[in-house]
Amino acid sequence: QVQLQESGPGLVKPSGTLSLTCAVSGGSISSSNWWSWVRQPPGKGLEWIGEIYHSGSTNYNPSLKSRVTISVDKSKNQFSLKLSSVTAADTAVYYCARATVQGVIRWFDPWGQGTLVTVSS
Amino acid sequence: SYELTQPPSVSVSPGQTARITCSGDALPKQYAYWYQQKPGQAPVLVIYKDSERPSGIPERFSGSSSGTTVTLTISGVQAEDEADYYCQSADSSGTYPHVVFGGGTKLTVL
Numbered sequence: 001q002v003q004l005q006e007s008g009p010g011l012v013k014p015s016g017t018l019s020l021t022c023a024v025s026g027g028s029i030s031s032s033n034w035w036s037w038v039r040q041p042p043g044k045g046l047e048w049i050g051e052i053y054h055s056g057s058t059n060y061n062p063s064l065k066s067r068v069t070i071s072v073d074k075s076k077n078q079f080s081l082k083l084s085s086v087t088a089a090d091t092a093v094y095y096c097a098r099a100t101v102q103g104v105i106r107w108f109d110p111w112g113q114g115t116l117v118t119v120s121s
Numbered sequence: 122s123y124e125l126t127q128p129p130s131v132s133v134s135p136g137q138t139a140r141i142t143c144s145g146d147a148l149p150k151q152y153a154y155w156y157q158q159k160p161g162q163a164p165v166l167v168i169y170k171d172s173e174r175p176s177g178i179p180e181r182f183s184g185s186s187s188g189t190t191v192t193l194t195i196s197g198v199q200a201e202d203e204a205d206y207y208c209q210s211a212d213s214s215g216t217y218p219h220v221v222f223g224g225g226t227k228l229t230v231l
């Protein structure tokens with residue numbers, strides 16, 4: 001079955017850029033699914049960041065759109081997240097997930113194990 | 122902005138039935154999805170399209186919808202069901218993806 005694994009620095013300085021990669025195994029990133037990023041600040045709820053299709057098409061949460069870039073590398077079967085101009089409010093566990101899409105709705109299954117990114121000097 | 126409202130906490134004794142609600146104005150028009158999240162773990166999809174159960178999810182998990190409220194029901198609650206539960210849906214307006222999560226409900230098994 002499909003498995004996802006996040007990787008990237010666990011500490012980012014304020015005003016810097018957060019960069020994470022999600023490796024997909026057990027299936028092709030070129031399937032008819034979208035690939036998403038979701039984050040969860042410590043002790044808080046879930047927030048959708050955005051998604052990408054293997055063609056390169058993207059959708060972003062309007063509240064983060066100006067700072068987010070999601071890209072795909074089909075040769076490596078992985079996709080990536082970049083979040084610029086980070087502040088302490090961006091400290092969170094970042095999850096990647098496979099999204100099944102129907103119209104405006106999407107649901108997420110499976111998820112990666114998540115990686116904690118702390119924004120601090 | 123669109124919101125999904127869940128009770129912060131629900132408590133039940135083992136073997137009893139737990140019901141977790143999620144309210145939102147667009148729920149009559151959009152399906153809801155439920156995730157279980159145990160401490161230190163990633164969310165797991167337990168219900169999709171209001172009442173469908175993914176393979177591998179125990180039959181004691183079920184979902185229902187009525188008007189602006191959807192309900193996750195766990196029958197015969199077990200200690201291992203203690204977790205946070207999140208509902209998820211979308212605003213019915215427009216065509217741009219709009220992913221909304223509820224604030225989460227902590228299920229405590231007494």
